[in-house]
Amino acid sequence: MAMEWITAMDKRPCDRNLRDVELISCRLRRVEPLCRLPSSALQQLAMCGFYEDLEKGVTLFRAGEQGRFWYAVLGGSLEVRYHASDADAKAPVTLCTLGVGATFGESILHDLPRDSTVVTKTTCELLRVEQQDFRLIWEKNKELINDIITTCKLKNGFGSGVSPVASSPTKRPLSPDHPNPALPISESPSPAMNRMGWALRTLLLADSSSCLKDRKVAGKLIRKCAPGTELVDWLLNLSPIVHTRAQAAGMWQALLEEGVLSHVNKEQPFKDKCFLYRFRVDEDSATSSYSTSEDINTANEHIRESISALLQRGPDATLRMILRKPSHERTPEELELIFEELLHITALSHLSTSIKRELSSIIVFESHAQAGTILFNQGDEGRSWYILLKGSVDVVIHGKGTVATLKNGDDFGKLALINDAPRAATIVLKENNCHLLRVDKEHFNRILRDVEANTLRLQEHGKDVLVLERVAKQRGQHSAFKYTVMSGTPSKILEHLLETRLGNQVSSLDPFLDDFLLTNMVFMPVIQLVDELANYFHCDVNDAAQTPEDREYIINFKKRVIQFMHKWVLVARHTALDEPCVCDFIEEMALEVEANPELSEETSNIHNLLTQKARYQEDRKQNSAQKWKLPPNGQPVCLFSGNTTSSRNTMHPDDDIIFRVYCADHTYCTLRFPLHTTAEIIKACAAEKLQLNRGAEDLVLVEVKSNGERAVFKDNDVSIPTGLSLNGRLFVTVKDHVDAVTPLPEQEGPTEGIDIDLEILSTKDLAFYITIYDWDLFWVVHEYELLYRTFGRHHFGKITANLDVFLRRFNELQYWIVTDIVSASSMSKRVGLLRKFIKLAAYCKEYNNLNAFFAIVMGLSNMAVSRLTQTWDKIPSKFRKLFQEFEALIDPSRNHRAYRVYVGKLQPPLIPFMPLLLKDMTFAHEGNKTSLDGLVNFEKMHMMAQTMRTMRYCRSRTISLDPPSPKSEGDARSYICCLRSIDNQRVLTAMSQKLEPTRKV
């Protein structure tokens, strides 16, 4: 059978017999949508059609050629190609693929040249019909054939400029800036509208008093046209269900917006005025025709149905027409209509009535006929905000593809407008004939910017990936960013950051970038961060075919990655440069910047990065053998050997530290380990040296404080020796015997320090050297150490040694004050010391050393000192008053308000009261979850970063004080480095009791 029809088809049409015709039409009947044609039409096609059996790659015709044939596809597939211009001749765009059942080449009906090129994509079987034959068949079956052609166009997006599949969208929309209500909103009428138009036209023509006539306008003959008023009259007469002129006008507008009807000069939407309108078929003499009586009967059969359908569509069509008019042409009644419509739009539901009224005059209707159209590209400047009324759009992101599909009722495009940032995604229409409402940027900024919804959620694949919240405007702050990140996935936060906070958009007032740089290790390990940055940086490697827009976007992104790295290394300093993956990535970027002139703008950033890296590596080489010592008797951690040229010595994770570990019988061993060594290793090694013959799992590493308190370390804790309290000692012991471990007798006594009569040292000199010493300790503490310590010594595996040493200093100072006073047996000496320490606190305060100021005042307020009433009574009232002022300043009530207000007025350099910064960190950490519904709680990161920034601010200028008198320099300097202090409160109180026993009442 199959062969038979081919044999029949292979014959010349004039040689075919009845059976051949029957065989061929049977074959055609199996092809949808040809099967919809009546038998007579199929037989005609079978009689005159030629059979073509073509190889792959055969060009059937080229764009611009005059056409001779119409085609239907019986087997295989073809490509429709389009050459945008001569310049593009080598790079045609594939518009669509035609498969079985598709028809093409109908331009022969209008004697128009071909508008595209058609090439076989596979081997193909085609039915080919000559122009005159096809025209005859079409004349008799116009409606159906037009329907088939339209269906084919809709199905394939033919002529749309892009493949209907939006996977590789290439086309930008026709400039929609000024929508024209006189033009149709779809590329071709829907079959239903076509039918309704046909029925109305047929009856209009059949009416003897028809208003549809050939008329001469300005000397030119216009066929079959009618004034709007008469068309309205006619419709009102035609049907009793059309009651008002406005209804009738809306019905004609419904036809006009689909292109079935149009104003003769295409300058007006439908108006109940004397403007002339005509049907599209009458615009072209080839398609214009008179109706047969059969047509009239058919039209009469359909008219009721058509009228009621049109009646329903009229109001929406009118509204769309108004929404496409420029603001100044909208009448008050029309504005009211729009306003009522806006009341039903969910995306606007949070807005007040007055704002909706304002929107009524500027909101615009926009429609797009073809699926695949790109509304805008990621990286473009944001120009409008959209609400989807009908259809759906894909949200496409570079490197990720489609991350979300939005449907009617959803809105998009707000982010770029609000933040003055580039578009975060490309928006591609997913369906033909999408309808949108649009608010342009200038109006958005004027009307909506300050009343926007408080929360914005971005989704990918149905899950929230970024939650933004509107920033309350703060006085004096004019940050460009209206939304701040509340939570998000780590990757999306990074993407949002690169897109919105780098390039030319950096604002010193906006903390988002800095928050990220300070806290990223909490939610994104360095290796992952570098990996993601490298992916962004190298995203062009496997993708040779890029559009110029893509290329621009990619280059832009590369620059942003370089800028990000530059800023990150400035914040992270050695903690980043310690990571081999960071250094490797800097090298990779440098190579590309050198090779790629498009990146030349980033040369100085790269140069800076390379210099920092080289400098750091050189410094590490010179100080690689650095060793530290935690002396046995509670003295401060100090350099044991190595390079001592700089007084500011940062402790690095791979620096060694020498320390003792005791066991229950108070024997000890001395160990030397890098600072990053875990408790588990120290424990195992100490146990071996001390010959504790127990398995590691039975043993613990524990700190025993001078008051007997015990603190067990976790196996993965690091920075162990530096973490000990002033007079604490490290023990290794059997788990079950922890409670039996006792402090060494020496822990109750003072730490070892220099014994000098304080009287001989000038108080101002002491304050000066204390401040210089503290400053050096403070200077080397990395902001990150606050995070490491807050999350726990085990959490990041990073050392907190510099911070530990600084905090230890606070306790050393505090207990030194108490120890010194309670060690003075003579009253006069104690009175002298009290006066000296109050003065010392005053000088430290003057030097902005608030850490020491707090330590001293807290020492003086210690119960062991404050209870010495006889001593206090003997100091001059001037000193007592001063001390009361100091006590008020350290008053912890209302979250240390007095101190916060005071310090808030100071200029750097200053040394802050460090324990309060730690308390703020802990408060932020314990009061807030790190993860909220699987998203990083970025608000928490912001809170923590604020505290870390305080620390940075304190050091934003380096200290330079006038040196004191040279005579006591050597003594004072060595004295303050190592202070004698007892940190056991019980011992201190007992000593105080001895000095001034409590009187029995």
Ligand SMILES: Nc1ncnc2c1ncn2[C@@H]1O[C@@H]2COP(=O)(O)O[C@H]2[C@H]1O
């Ligand atoms: N996951 C997403 N990431 C980025 N943009 C999205 C996402 N989902 C929806 N969008 C919308 O896509 C729009 C692209 O333009 P804008 O950046 O102005 O605003 C963006 C959002 O409104």
